[in-house]
Amino acid sequence: MLLLVTFAPIVAAVLIMLGLPARTTALAASALTLLTSVLLFFGFDSIAPGFQLVFTIPISTELRLNFALGVDGLSLLMILLGAIVLLAAVWFTGEIEHHENAFYACLLLIAGGAIGAFASLNLFFFYAFHELALIPTFLLIGIWGTGNRRAAAWKVTIYLALGSVILLVGLIMLYRAVPSSARSLDLRVLQAAASAGQIAPAMQSSIYLVLLIGFGTLISLVPFHTWAPEAYASAPAPAAMLHAGVLKKFGLYGLLRLALPLLPDGARHWSGLLLVLLLANIIYIGLVTIAQRRLDWMLGYSSVMHMGYIFLGIASANILGTTGAAILMFAHGLSIALLFAITGEIRKRVPSLDFDAMGGLAKQMPLAAFAFGLGVFAAIGLPGFSNFAAEIMVVFGAFRNGFNYQHFHIFQWAAFLALWGVVISAVYMLRAYRRAFFGSSPEPEVVVADIRSGFRFPIALLVAASILFGFFPQIAVQRIAPAFRNYLTASQ
Amino acid sequence: MIPAPYLEVAVIILGTIILLVESFASQLDRRVLGYAALFGLAVIFIATFFVAPQSSTASAPLWTFYSADALSLFFKRIALATTAGVLVMMLDFAPSVSIGVQGATPQAGLGEFFTIPLFTCAGLMWMASAIDFVLIFVSLELVTISFYVLVGFTRRNPASLEAAVKYLVLSALATGFLVYGITWIFGATGETNLQKITTVFSRPGLEHNAALFGGVLVIVALGFKIAAVPFHIWVADVYQGAPTPVTAYLSVGSKAAGFIVLLRVLEPFLILPQMRTLLVAIAVLTLIYGNLAALPQTNVKRLLAYSSIAHAGYLLVAVVSFSGRAVAFYLVAYLLMTLLSFAVLVLVSQGEGDQLENFAGLSQRSPFLAFAMLVAMASLAGVPFTAGFLGKFLVFDAAVSAQHFGLVVVAVITVGAGFYYYFKVVRAIYWDAPPSSADKIIISPLTRFAIIAMIAGTFLLGVYPQPIFDALQ
Numbered sequence: 001m002l003l004l005v006t007f008a009p010i011v012a013a014v015l016i017m018l019g020l021p022a023r024t025t026a027l028a029a030s031a032l033t034l035l036t037s038v039l040l041f042f043g044f045d046s047i048a049p050g051f052q053l054v055f056t057i058p059i060s061t062e063l064r065l066n067f068a069l070g071v072d073g074l075s076l077l078m079i080l081l082g083a084i085v086l087l088a089a090v091w092f093t094g095e096i097e098h099h100e101n102a103f104y105a106c107l108l109l110i111a112g113g114a115i116g117a118f119a120s121l122n123l124f125f126f127y128a129f130h131e132l133a134l135i136p137t138f139l140l141i142g143i144w145g146t147g148n149r150r151a152a153a154w155k156v157t158i159y160l161a162l163g164s165v166i167l168l169v170g171l172i173m174l175y176r177a178v179p180s181s182a183r184s185l186d187l188r189v190l191q192a193a194a195s196a197g198q199i200a201p202a203m204q205s206s207i208y209l210v211l212l213i214g215f216g217t218l219i220s221l222v223p224f225h226t227w228a229p230e231a232y233a234s235a236p237a238p239a240a241m242l243h244a245g246v247l248k249k250f251g252l253y254g255l256l257r258l259a260l261p262l263l264p265d266g267a268r269h270w271s272g273l274l275l276v277l278l279l280a281n282i283i284y285i286g287l288v289t290i291a292q293r294r295l296d297w298m299l300g301y302s303s304v305m306h307m308g309y310i311f312l313g314i315a316s317a318n319i320l321g322t323t324g325a326a327i328l329m330f331a332h333g334l335s336i337a338l339l340f341a342i343t344g345e346i347r348k349r350v351p352s353l354d355f356d357a358m359g360g361l362a363k364q365m366p367l368a369a370f371a372f373g374l375g376v377f378a379a380i381g382l383p384g385f386s387n388f389a390a391e392i393m394v395v396f397g398a399f400r401n402g403f404n405y406q407h408f409h410i411f412q413w414a415a416f417l418a419l420w421g422v423v424i425s426a427v428y429m430l431r432a433y434r435r436a437f438f439g440s441s442p443e444p445e446v447v448v449a450d451i452r453s454g455f456r457f458p459i460a461l462l463v464a465a466s467i468l469f470g471f472f473p474q475i476a477v478q479r480i481a482p483a484f485r486n487y488l489t490a491s492q
Numbered sequence: 493m494i495p496a497p498y499l500e501v502a503v504i505i506l507g508t509i510i511l512l513v514e515s516f517a518s519q520l521d522r523r524v525l526g527y528a529a530l531f532g533l534a535v536i537f538i539a540t541f542f543v544a545p546q547s548s549t550a551s552a553p554l555w556t557f558y559s560a561d562a563l564s565l566f567f568k569r570i571a572l573a574t575t576a577g578v579l580v581m582m583l584d585f586a587p588s589v590s591i592g593v594q595g596a597t598p599q600a601g602l603g604e605f606f607t608i609p610l611f612t613c614a615g616l617m618w619m620a621s622a623i624d625f626v627l628i629f630v631s632l633e634l635v636t637i638s639f640y641v642l643v644g645f646t647r648r649n650p651a652s653l654e655a656a657v658k659y660l661v662l663s664a665l666a667t668g669f670l671v672y673g674i675t676w677i678f679g680a681t682g683e684t685n686l687q688k689i690t691t692v693f694s695r696p697g698l699e700h701n702a703a704l705f706g707g708v709l710v711i712v713a714l715g716f717k718i719a720a721v722p723f724h725i726w727v728a729d730v731y732q733g734a735p736t737p738v739t740a741y742l743s744v745g746s747k748a749a750g751f752i753v754l755l756r757v758l759e760p761f762l763i764l765p766q767m768r769t770l771l772v773a774i775a776v777l778t779l780i781y782g783n784l785a786a787l788p789q790t791n792v793k794r795l796l797a798y799s800s801i802a803h804a805g806y807l808l809v810a811v812v813s814f815s816g817r818a819v820a821f822y823l824v825a826y827l828l829m830t831l832l833s834f835a836v837l838v839l840v841s842q843g844e845g846d847q848l849e850n851f852a853g854l855s856q857r858s859p860f861l862a863f864a865m866l867v868a869m870a871s872l873a874g875v876p877f878t879a880g881f882l883g884k885f886l887v888f889d890a891a892v893s894a895q896h897f898g899l900v901v902v903a904v905i906t907v908g909a910g911f912y913y914y915f916k917v918v919r920a921i922y923w924d925a926p927p928s929s930a931d932k933i934i935i936s937p938l939t940r941f942a943i944i945a946m947i948a949g950t951f952l953l954g955v956y957p958q959p960i961f962d963a964l965q
Contacts, residue, residue: 059957059958062817062961063961099855127876128876129876131875132877134875135870138915138918139918142919142922143922158911161907162904162908165907165908166904169888169892169904172889173892175889176892176893
């Protein structure tokens with residue numbers, strides 16, 4: 001089952017390049033992936049400890065390298081997110097003018113790489129699967145993008161490549177920090193070594209910093225964020241959906257999976273720095289987002305800003321906060337994918353995405369307006385959507401935090417300031433919604449058609465998933481929380 | 493079971509027979525000679541798997557300067573595979589040779605063009621086995637002299653002639669350094685055998701300075717071979733001017749042989765801390781210069797020349813971290829991806845040129861070659877699931893375990909720069925429109941097979957490196 005989920009998109013990409021009908025194959029493969037991952041998610045045994053469905057092939061005895069797949073609740077939730085967004089992105093792909101099969105193959109490779117990284121238990125393949133998305137991203141933005149696409153494609157490629165190499169060094173340092181008898185790139189071995197206290201605290205803090213810079217670049221943590229808005233504004237909508245919705249979560253997943261559980265002393269040592277940076281993500285990028293004058297750039301910046309909340313959950317280092325962070329990764333992936341999808345449809349119809357040149361679209365595109373509205377409400381965390389449930393958990397988790405600080409400390413300040421971010425995101429999201437869809441139409445008025453009624457299905461899929469986990473976050477919590485139970489304290 | 497020294501002898505005999513056939517069968521299509529050489533190399537390559545292990549009791553004088561350990565066998569196979577790959581490219585390149593060489597018949601000179609690489613190959617194989625400075629020097633000269641001829645082979649092409657003169661002058665200078673260095677080492681230790689030099693060094697109370705001076709001179713000469721900064725001046729012009737298959741041979745064969753000799757020569761010297769500092773400095777310079785100078789290149793051959801300097805830098809990082817495994821694996825990965833990119837370059841540049849714009853829109857002219865070049869560039873840049881990535885992984889691993897964090901920082905930055913210039917080629921292939929005059933590219937079945945084999949090898953070694961490690965045991 002797990003092999004099927006991991007390799008269905010990649011095999012489909014190869015088949016499409018070999019000449020199978022692109023759209024049909026891509027839809028079939030992503031539907032299969034989604035179906036299997038839903039079955040895996042709801043069939044997951046949340047009581048059994050450790051990783052489940054483990055599948056191992058030894059590769060090299062000398063390097064102690066093996067290809068190992070396995071899941072716990074955290075990785076399953078991420079795989080589910082990848083499968084949902086992949087199906088929606090493939091569905092939303094409209095007419096492609098040239099190289100149609102290459103476009104679909106690139107989309108499937110991005111998603112397949114992300115899902116493979118979430119399912120990998122070996123750090124070598126964890127890293128390698130993520131990098132599988134690098135060349136498809138470069139090609140997708142460079143060939144089919146809009147606006148200043150070439151510059152954006154260069155920027156995102158160089159940033160992500162450099163971030164990845166730094167990450168690679170961090171992973172090697174982590175592997176080298178373990179005594180040589182237990183040295184392995186296998187996550188389970190590293191976890192055992194870490195819980196036996198075999199990684200020296202001084203080593204932990206230097207490894208944590210390298211990992212934070214590496215992962216932080218991939219996640220667009222301030223000050224390594226400048227690639228993100230430009231890339232998302234230029235990328236074709238399905239690529240932006242997958243990249244912002246799924247692939248970017250790889251870095252956060254890595255911090256939750258490696259940095260926090262394996263390097264607790266490093267996390268404590270750098271928590272002040274991380275808090276300052278994530279507040280910059282929330283407040284500073286939030287204000288930058290308000291100043292944006294184009295819909296696509298506004299969405300690009302908003303996705304950078306929302307990373308700040310997930311970082312807050314990770315920084316809090318207790319089960320409540322980290323579980324909230326995991327659910328927020330899921331919720332944000334859904335809402336940003338929906339917003340990018342609708343924006344991509346609007347881009348095909350109107351001459352400019354400048355707020356000054358837009359207006360009154362709701363009259364002509366009622367379905368698009370409704371769907372965008374749902375995405376906006378989800379993104380600003382209205383109750384009922386999973387973003388709300390997750391943000392509550394993150395802020396409460398940060399307020400209590402796992403470091404046993406007494407009195408009124410930096411974490412509580414951070415939680416207070418982060419709350420202001422909710423107001424900021426409401427300001428820019430609702431203002432963008434009003435300026436694009438309501439008010440008076442620009443002169444001369446453009447006549448546009450609504451999005452195809454067939455797109456109701458992917459919209460409904462994204463919204464339904466968000467609402468399901470919004471009303472019943474317990475489904476996710478009881479699967480995720482055991483993943484952290486061995487490392488973190490529960491907050492009372 | 494075949495005694496190891498017979499392998500080189502077989503290569504030499506093969507070359508001599510082909511030369512004789514070339515002289516007497518004047519009506520023969522010269523390409524047959526190329527295929528015959530290829531077939532002979534394939535047979536010898538298979539024979540390397542049936543070599544008798546070197547017995548420790550063998551006291552014949554041969555074994556005092558010739559070693560048949562796993563490492564040398566491994567590098568012999570590299571030399572044979574490289575030469576075979578270069579011969580495949582030369583067969584594709586044959587029309588350009590006919591233009592570049594003046595002669596009575598249309599195929600004048602082609603026979604020698606296919607034969608000289610065999611003698612180079614024998615030299616490379618001897619270098620792999622050499623454990624005595626005399627054999628090192630003699631085999632190095634065999635390689636270098638045959639390269640003089642090959643680099644200037646298309647003698648009606650001024651660029652090729654210029655490259656040959658530059659290579660001749662600077663290479664002769666490097667040879668001078670090598671002989672002078674060997675003399676100093678011999679004077680200080682009284683030995684030319686590397687194992688005996690190690691024994692002399694470990695003797696307490698010995699004055700190292702004279703031997704160290706000789707060692708530094710030898711490093712200068714080898715730095716020329718592996719294209720390390722600051723001994724790299726010749727690289728860009730010679731690579732650009734030489735016939736493309738010869739460039740591929742220079743950048744793979746010459747470098748591989750240089751590294752194996754470096755590994756062997758350094759063995760006695762690495763107990764001296766000064767040597768380590770020197771090598772770290774050379775590695776840093778090579779990494780920075782190779783990668784930064786590659787950034788603005790618009791000629792693909794020149795770009796690959798600077799990239800070969802850059803890869804020498806990563807290999808030097810592995811050398812100073814004492815990881816023979818990383819060096820060997822990186823060399824194999826480098827061989828695969830470099831030969832692959834040159835094989836595509838030979839086909840694309842045929843009759844047009846080797847500028848970046850000649851690659852524009854290759855994805856529409858030939859999707860197969862475009863994909864092959866994408867794989868080569870991805871592997872050179874170090875994208876996972878390719879051999880190039882695993883090579884970089886092993887190099888970084890070796891550097892971190894040897895605590896060379898300064899080198900790691902430099903290498904991280906230069907890898908980032910590498911992504912830029914390798915992806916420049918990918919950009920030309922996939923983003924840009926092809927020129928209207930360009931037509932489809934015809935690929936011969938043999939070349940197609942060779943390219944598919946190299947692509948498969950690049951991916952296979954990227955996820956399954958064990959065969960290489962087994963071969964080194």
